Amino acid sequence: MVKFLISIAGRFIVLSLALMGIWLLLSGYFDKTTLLVFGIFSALFCAWLTLHMGILDDDSVPLSVMPGIFFYWLWLFIEIGKSNFTVAMKVWSPKMSLSPQMIRVKARQVSDSGKATFANSITLTPGTVSVDLLGEDILIHALTEDLADVGAIEDMGRKVCRVEGTRHEKAQGKAEQGGGT
Amino acid sequence: MDNVIHYASLFLFAAGSFFVITGALGLLRFPDFYTRMHASGVTDTLGADLILWGMILQADGDWLLIAKLLIIMLFLMFTSPVSTHSIAHAAWVGGLNPLLGKELKHHDIAPDRDETKAPVEMPGGEEQNKGGAA
Numbered sequence: 001m002v003k004f005l006i007s008i009a010g011r012f013i014v015l016s017l018a019l020m021g022i023w024l025l026l027s028g029y030f031d032k033t034t035l036l037v038f039g040i041f042s043a044l045f046c047a048w049l050t051l052h053m054g055i056l057d058d059d060s061v062p063l064s065v066m067p068g069i070f071f072y073w074l075w076l077f078i079e080i081g082k083s084n085f086t087v088a089m090k091v092w093s094p095k096m097s098l099s100p101q102m103i104r105v106k107a108r109q110v111s112d113s114g115k116a117t118f119a120n121s122i123t124l125t126p127g128t129v130s131v132d133l134l135g136e137d138i139l140i141h142a143l144t145e146d147l148a149d150v151g152a153i154e155d156m157g158r159k160v161c162r163v164e165g166t167r168h169e170k171a172q173g174k175a176e177q178g179g180g181t
Numbered sequence: 182m183d184n185v186i187h188y189a190s191l192f193l194f195a196a197g198s199f200f201v202i203t204g205a206l207g208l209l210r211f212p213d214f215y216t217r218m219h220a221s222g223v224t225d226t227l228g229a230d231l232i233l234w235g236m237i238l239q240a241d242g243d244w245l246l247i248a249k250l251l252i253i254m255l256f257l258m259f260t261s262p263v264s265t266h267s268i269a270h271a272a273w274v275g276g277l278n279p280l281l282g283k284e285l286k287h288h289d290i291a292p293d294r295d296e297t298k299a300p301v302e303m304p305g306g307e308e309q310n311k312g313g314a315a
Contacts (some may be wrong), residue, residue, distance in 0.1 A: 015263070025252075028245045073258075077230075084227040086221055088200065093206035100216055101284040102290065123262035123269075126222040130266055131273045141269065141279060143219045 011061040012047055018061075019043035059113060068163040075159065080125055087126040087143060101148035104137040108157060114164040118157050128153065190238035204228055214272055215279045218265060225261040225265030230254060 020043040025068060028172035030037045050056045058064055105122075109115045119130040119138055127147035132139040200223055207220025233254050240246040273291055281288045 025248050042224075070216065080210060080226050084200065084223055087207070087223050088203045088227075091203050091210060091220060091223070096210065096212075097283075098212070098216060098285065100213075100279055100285070102279060102281060102288075119266065120259070120262040123222075123266050124258065126226060127219055129213075129218055129222070129269050131269045141215045141218075143216060160262050 011056050015061050016043055019046055045116040065163050071164050072159055076121055083125050083127050099145050101142045103140050103148050105153045106136055107138045108161055114160055118160045121156055186238050190235040193231050193235030196227050200228035207308055213280045218269055229257055
């Protein structure tokens, strides 16, 4: 469905529909015709402004990550819950046994937004905070040795790569097409 | 059925409050800046989420309200790591050394404040592992 929409008029329609949906959701007016028309016009106007400013690209309307990112968020939600319990146990234990670590993990994501998603996921998970991005590496401060689990964090990175993978392939395909014509 | 939902939401509120208090207690108990940051992470992930889920159950099936609460949850999920990271990064670039290892010793690994303009050189991975295991 999303691919079909892209093929006819691209991101403009998807963005307009999404804005109209958000307008309906936040206002809750379904039977006031005048207001609905104004809402539709404001959504179309915003989409046109985006087009006019030249920022209607995969960063503002990230369609290529669309179905995958929701499953990733769901998975991340569960992971956050799990590691929250670990940190809460550390807080309440009478004899705190912390052993903070600084570790480096490779961020293999292609795009900037992919790297940002990975670093934000690390920070969202309690017990690990991304401190710096050094070239390809993310510098992470972890609360204990168990939480400084490079394997688990790299696994998270692979999941982010998989979500943005479609985007990467698509970009390559486009480049090849552009070269051919 | 209404009672069940009501008590479930009360339970979620209580659990959320517990995690918010846990975050505050950790903020007081943990030894240094970087470790305290982890404690505050408990407050703005699980604490805030559980309280928002409790509110969703109290919304009584008003799906416009539920949608708005879910949007608040989404915004929290995007904004809280950004603010946490910017605080951590500012401390790191400013030259604050973290306490590392079981003995919680200061390790001089943060980039020097006077040389922030020079390319930051990190100690190698092996050295760090030694420091962690010591």
